[in-house]
Amino acid sequence: MSKFQDTPINEIHHFEGCNASRKADGFWGFFKDLRDQIKLILYMLLGWNSQLGVVLVRLLTKDEKEQAIKERMTFLEGLEDERNPFEITVDGKKQSISPDTTVRVHKDVYAPRGKMVIPKYKGITCYRRFAILYRVNSILHQLNMPLILTVPVEIRSYLDKDGNIDKLAEMGDNLLENELKNAGSLDMGTGNRIWAAFNMFSEGASQNDIRKTFKDGMGQKLHAVCKANREIDPNLVPWLLEDPTRFRSLNTATMRAFTKKDTMTESKDLWDYVQEPKKGKVNDPKMASKTDITSLCNSDLDFVRIVATAILNNDLASLNQYRPFAKPLNAALKDAVKTPETVSA
Numbered sequence: 087m088s089k090f091q092d093t094p095i096n097e098i099h100h101f102e103g104c105n106a107s108r109k110a111d112g113f114w115g116f117f118k119d120l121r122d123q124i125k126l127i128l129y130m131l132l133g134w135n136s137q138l139g140v141v142l143v144r145l146l147t148k149d150e151k152e153q154a155i156k157e158r159m160t161f162l163e164g165l166e167d168e169r170n171p172f173e174i175t176v177d178g179k180k181q182s183i184s185p186d187t188t189v190r191v192h193k194d195v196y197a198p199r200g201k202m203v204i205p206k207y208k209g210i211t212c213y214r215r216f217a218i219l220y221r222v223n224s225i226l227h228q229l230n231m232p233l234i235l236t237v238p239v240e241i242r243s244y245l246d247k248d249g250n251i252d253k254l255a256e257m258g259d260n261l262l263e264n265e266l267k268n269a270g271s272l273d274m275g276t277g278n279r280i281w282a283a284f285n286m287f288s289e290g291a292s293q294n295d296i297r298k299t300f301k302d303g304m305g306q307k308l309h310a311v312c313k314a315n316r317e318i319d320p321n322l323v324p325w326l327l328e329d330p331t332r333f334r335s336l337n338t339a340t341m342r343a344f345t346k347k348d349t350m351t352e353s354k355d356l357w358d359y360v361q362e363p364k365k366g367k368v369n370d371p372k373m374a375s376k377t378d379i380t381s382l383c384n385s386d387l388d389f390v391r392i393v394a395t396a397i398l399n400n401d402l403a404s405l406n407q408y409r410p411f412a413k414p415l416n417a418a419l420k421d422a423v424k425t426p427e428t429v430s431a
Contacts, residue, residue: 094235095195098207098208099158100212102157126214131222139211141216143209150208162197172224191233192224277327283296311341313345319353340363379397379398383395
């Protein structure tokens with residue numbers, strides 16, 4: 087059951103490498119560049135408003151709390167090693183925040199009285215906002231403005247019936263935030279979408295699960311790629327991640343056709359297509375030849391002869407006259423299949 091509350095930021099921890107929306111590891115993976123960081127910092131200097139959203143969280147396990155403390159200590163050590171001030175222009179005035187100020191403010195928030203606060207919750211959303219929050223608070227301190235010390239959260243439970251964490255559900259909430267484009271989020275881009283869908287698929291996501299997270303067309307295509315990667319060649323997704331623009335040229339229907347149950351697709355066929363999509367899918371089923379259709383026009387089975395003649399003469403409308411007799415005709419066909427000895431050779 088969900089519960090809304092204001093929660094101290096030092097009780098929330100976002101684990102490095104757990105952001106399902108970003109393939110890049112570490113802090114810098116959350117931002118395109120320094121300009122992207124500064125844009126978000128300036129927005130957050132106004133305070134944590136409704137546009138920044140509610141932070142989805144869940145309770146941490148005992149082991150996760152220990153891991154979180156280690157990550158926090160490592161992050162603090164990194165701040166203490168900084169030598170250059172952080173410079174930013176706020177309301178037309180240049181501000182220079184010294185490394186000492188940044189460390190002091192961070193310790194006041196996360197390690198008051200010299201002891202690191204043990205977090206209670208794992209952050210599921212708002213990775214970018216939390217990644218830059220230490221910088222925002224150091225600037226607010228220098229400007230003699232109130233720090234962001236609490237944020238609105240929604241506490242969720244991702245436990246399944248066996249008491250284990252449902253990673254797929256947790257991942258889905260993280261991804262959905264970016265697809266809804268809340269303030270502070272950054273468009274995932276094709277590469278991150280492929281990577282995220284691959285991780286969802288690895289956790290057992292169905293096509294419907296992936297379509298719920300992404301748009302229908304994109305979801306279908308991502309699922310088809312992941313399925314081909316699993317059933318035909320596990321090198322497909324890594325190859326697409328090397329250059330995500332390759333994904334755009336792939337046709338959804340063609341990719342889905344590769345993994346149909348009645349299709350035996352070799353790895354070579356798949357690679358022939360994905361490397362040169364404009365040539366079309368190799369081994370696409372071809373239409374029967376005119377000679378074959380003509381031969382069916384002489385069949386001793388009336389329904390085969392009638393349908394073949396209509397196809398050959400491009401007169402499918404002529405078949406509509408048999409619609410009123412669909413029930414008895416279908417019943418007769420079913421009976422014939424049950425007792426094949428009654429059908430003439």
